[in-house]
Amino acid sequence: MPARLSDAFKSHPLNLQLKHPDFSSLQELPDSYAWSQNDDQYPSSPGSFGAEQESVPVIDLSDPNALKLTGHACRTWGVFQVTNHGIPSKLLDDIESAGRSLFSLPVQQKLKAARSPDGISGYGFARISSFFQKLMWSEGFTIVGSPLDHFRQLWPQDYDKFCNIIEEYEKEMKRLAGRLMWLMLGSLGISKEDVKWAGPKGDFRDAYAALQLNSYPACPDPDRAMGLAAHTDSTLLTILYQNNTSGLQVLREGTGWVTVPPLPGALVVNVGDLIHILSNGLYPSVLHQAVVNRSRHRLSIAYLYGPPDSVQISPLSKLLGPSQPPLYRPITWNEYLGTKAKHFNKALSSVRLCAPLNALVDVSDHNSVKVG
Ligand SMILES: C=C1C[C@]23C[C@@]1(O)CC[C@H]2[C@@]12CCC[C@@](C)(C(=O)O1)[C@H]2[C@@H]3C(=O)O
Ligand SMILES: O=C(O)CCC(=O)C(=O)O
Numbered sequence: 368m369p370a371r372l373s374d375a376f377k378s379h380p381l382n383l384q385l386k387h388p389d390f391s392s393l394q395e396l397p398d399s400y401a402w403s404q405n406d407d408q409y410p411s412s413p414g415s416f417g418a419e420q421e422s423v424p425v426i427d428l429s430d431p432n433a434l435k436l437t438g439h440a441c442r443t444w445g446v447f448q449v450t451n452h453g454i455p456s457k458l459l460d461d462i463e464s465a466g467r468s469l470f471s472l473p474v475q476q477k478l479k480a481a482r483s484p485d486g487i488s489g490y491g492f493a494r495i496s497s498f499f500q501k502l503m504w505s506e507g508f509t510i511v512g513s514p515l516d517h518f519r520q521l522w523p524q525d526y527d528k529f530c531n532i533i534e535e536y537e538k539e540m541k542r543l544a545g546r547l548m549w550l551m552l553g554s555l556g557i558s559k560e561d562v563k564w565a566g567p568k569g570d571f572r573d574a575y576a577a578l579q580l581n582s583y584p585a586c587p588d589p590d591r592a593m594g595l596a597a598h599t600d601s602t603l604l605t606i607l608y609q610n611n612t613s614g615l616q617v618l619r620e621g622t623g624w625v626t627v628p629p630l631p632g633a634l635v636v637n638v639g640d641l642i643h644i645l646s647n648g649l650y651p652s653v654l655h656q657a658v659v660n661r662s663r664h665r666l667s668i669a670y671l672y673g674p675p676d677s678v679q680i681s682p683l684s685k686l687l688g689p690s691q692p693p694l695y696r697p698i699t700w701n702e703y704l705g706t707k708a709k710h711f712n713k714a715l716s717s718v719r720l721c722a723p724l725n726a727l728v729d730v731s732d733h734n735s736v737k738v739g
């Protein structure tokens with residue numbers, strides 16, 4: 368097994384055609400980008416059952432009840448927004464304008480920093496594109512480790528400025544992610560002694576992360592296009608900043624797709640597959656997608672947070688008992704990413720140990736979601 372995150376895809380090379388269009392020059396949606404109902408297996412439009420749509424919880428991190436509210440949001444939604452999170456708004460503006468600057472470069476320039484088939488960092492289509500016949504109306508840039516080499520290619524004069532923004536953003540996000548981890552774990556009754564890999568100070572010092580910049584250009588035929596197809600994140604948790612344009616939707620059982628509205632200054636937190644495993648399915652990872660719109664360019668920045676390379680993630684022993692057997696086998700982040708690269712949305716069930724005795728359908732298996 369590869370030891371480092373940047374090597375996670377060495378044994379799963381991906382030959383996505385790198386013929387990126389200049390989206391802004393397209394007046395019509397090319398057939399290769401036109402999705403039909405059959406191109407993914409999930410409901411196609413936002414759910415509208417019931418008069419009022421429920422909304423994704425918003426948690427004020429300075430609220431004394433934040434722990435309880437986090438637990439409730441993780442159990443019932445797998446996603447929530449946070450306010451009073453301590454990330455300076457100037458830094459959010461800076462990362463947004465760095466993303467804007469990157470994606471507005473000419474295609475040929477961006478391709479100088481293209482992600483290699485077996486690599487993790489660089490410019491390209493989302494990795495999950497290989498599972499679909501149609502292309503997604505988006506471009507992405509993934510950063511794992513130092514972006515210096517790629518940024519030198521993109522901005523021969525200005526790379527330093529952009530490297531500093533990324534470094535600062537990652538530092539702040541790491542701190543917030545550690546805090547969110549303890550809200551999630553604490554709400555399950557887990558303490559610092561139960562998670563040795565959180566390090567001597569319990570600050571998840573050795574945690575790893577990837578930063579994903581996503582760009583969704585305005586689209587001439589948004590109802591037939593797909594920005595980013597439905598998936599769960601292969602992370603412990605993901606912290607997502609979206610600009611002031613909506614597009615993120617989460618699948619809510621019994622309701623359908625629910626839009627996560629951009630709230631000024633708020634950040635979205637997704638429960639990822641590795642928290643799903645750690646919590647033995649108590650906190651299910653959230654299935655989400657990004658849709659596009661006709662007139663506005665949307666940007667999002669995802670901080671994909673995971674454990675140190677060497678750590679095997681498995682259901683926490685405190686959550687197990689005679690009637691709560693471990694549902695998932697131990698797995699490292701690298702190995703899980705490889706499993707996702709092979710099985711996509713069946714990755715979680717592929718690491719499952721046994722079917723629950725009392726249920727015919729496993730609600731944690733996202734492939735069992737019925738098409739509406
Ligand atoms: C650590 C990672 C998670 C991710 C694959 C990656 O190596 C870096 C990009 C991440 C991302 C972002 C867009 C959606 C997604 C499914 C994809 O194709 O690339 C996720 C991957 C994931 O969470 O599995
Ligand atoms: O753009 C979005 O809102 C979603 C991005 C996302 O899901 C991801 O980067 O994993």
Ligand SMILES: [Fe+2]
Nearest residue numbers: 598599600655
């Ligand atoms: Fe995601």
